[in-house]
Amino acid sequence: MNRNIPVFSPYDLELISEITLNSDIEVEGALNKGYALAQRLNPFPKHLRVEFLERVLSGLKQKTAGFVEMIAREGGKPVKDGHVEVQRSIEAVRTAIGALHQWHGHEVPMGFNETSSRILAFTRREPRGLVLAISAFNHPLLHVVHQVIPALAIGCPVIIKPSLKTPLTCKLFVDLLDECELPEDWCQYLLTDDGTSEKIAADPRISVLSFIGSPKVGWRLRSQAAPGVHTLLEHGGTAPVVICEDADIEAGIKGLVRGAFYHAGQVPVSVQNIFVHYNVLKQFTEQMVSATESLRVGNPLDPNTDIGPLIHPREIDRVERWIDNAIGQGAQVKLRGQRIEKTCLTPTILCEAPFSGPFYEEEIFGPAVGIYSFHELETTLTRINNSRFAFQASIYTQNLDRALRFVERVPAGAVLINESAAFRADWMPSSSLKHSGQGVRGILPSMMELSYEKLVVTKSMSLNP
Template structure:
């Protein structure tokens, strides 16, 4: 398949679903357009139900089983090749997702780390040893554990991180030795297919990985419901995640769903730090992160000064052509999403909120928006707003802050800005979320640390390379005289 280093209207990518490395030829194509200018970026040949069944059959038939070192080598070589093609991948992400080029380049670094950490785990023995003579009822034996790969996993990924979300599912599975069928977002499939091709080039046996796009009933639903699939790992909306949980049947399900993450700023906080974290958390990646700052909660005594500084900081986040290196905020994924975000702002304003900065939309571009006096039960507060919106709410004291933070159906991440250790510890204990970051944005993590939410943000099963590898395996125990 021809490799391109720059995406232009004269240089259209022609791609296809891949069944164990072989392109699907169906005559039915998916068009992928640039959210900023509407130009055609590429096309993907779509798969049908027969293709889905063929991908499952090939994965289950198997082939040469890689040693730990061979799995390490494939992932490490992929990591190296990704860095060599960094600009090509970044240009592609910007073209199909509308993310500004600086964010796309940053994402390459994150995906690199996923591959790095996953390859490192391949070289570690993950077994345990238990002595059996530690109780009056014990014997002179030892129990040993080992982890065995699943027969087949399905990975369904969203649009907002076209490379990193895919890497976070594929790399741990391959490190565990588990074959994967990937179903990426129809809005950003080209980057996912490129990564799959890179893994093939690095020496991955083709039966270990397929990538399919097609009608929901022919691909996604067929994969989720097939009893031969051992695990479904899904990142996306709450509605789809809950439907998967209801229809998947007797198999493992990993759900990483939405977030409504607060940044909580106490009166003892370093305001310069708080303002920077609020802006970075709200506007990076066009606000399209499950861990983006969706609500800025500020103690009443410092709200006026914080808001003044934050508005000035937000002005630095220029919105425009994603391909321009000077742009800090590109588009959201499409115009429909921008229209939804615009309506959310309008509804809040109708209920008394005030827009202090931004709020204007042009196509899929939505300016970074600072809004105050938002009712606590407004749609943008109760539900997840997946875009560059920064509503500021005030709270009286810590009790009020904790209550307000916990008041939504989500429980993914949070950030707390404070210089008081006692306060920090209380937030860690009482916030009903999967992550509490002190003096950092809610989304901070490294690619091998545990990550996941509770309530409507997921099942509490953690992602991150190390935890994910565990999910893609089963534990076998055996014992021997000792």
């Protein structure tokens, strides 16, 4: 018997809907159908894929309001940020259409010795096969778009398994794909619990595992994947930021506040650890606190809300424990978060929290930021590099040599100069290193990850030696 799961609003905890988990028989059917399509016996030609993507682009524009409302209702993201998420999703689809012109192989030069004489060699990009995409709650549309659209664009069938906290936005998107005449079974929507998801990830019919979520789950899934399965994992990090003595604080503070508290800090690139030169510590902290205090916390459906609820009340309990732990070990409180209506938490800013506790070491995934003073940049570089995360990092300085030194020294998928570590554009590559994940995301980079280069070699006496 199939099991029903309630979907609650994270803001008022009201029941939005009930979803039904797929049965083992349904899961097996989805795997069989997806695997059959991956054999390319019934291909989805490129020109038809482009026409399909153009229809999706138009459909997303027409249905923006519905997506924004659902993102706010089931995900708790303020509507102003929901609009940004939908616009980014539209841009991602547009980018995928253009990126297909760059998704190709290349000629391999031959004729450098007698053996390779009269040889023509070239590579072509080939889709790897059936993709299992397991998505996260914090970008219930954008994550799904980034996992599904590059796959479909290059001819990989997809099984999409959304977070059970935010399955309805994903369902809206899959329904849109069907409305846009996606051939049957090319994107199959499955609702499964963790145990069943692990079984699917371990199935040899899966060619690519695409996962966005916690490191604990991501690495476990990778360890259980069948031999040869290509893995793309995005787990997040602590997004360290360095504020040097010559930084233009006034110009950067708005972006840093948004980067820290966007979606209540529940994003993988949320600014968390800010290292500030001691000569500007007071100035920076005062401006950070002042700008943060102006943020409005509350109902995500209110167009004036800046910060909505955390995804579940137990997450507030966890974030508050980490804050209390840091304060108990000597952290200075500059702004103390308070619960609002049981589901929201106003921002917290602490100074000089211990480097050995979860507030500094772990990904907080909540509206809390730590500020840490430094005298020598080298010491801060060592601290950043000792983290087990390596996703995005940034430095604010007017000194180009210092900035480039930071770029060279910090092992991160992205290093930003005079821009928040939370900055993302959907066409740029996004690499995950260390515990932050594995592989490169972004539209064209994902297309490359989801495919492989096949070498074609032919010998012909008609070729000049």
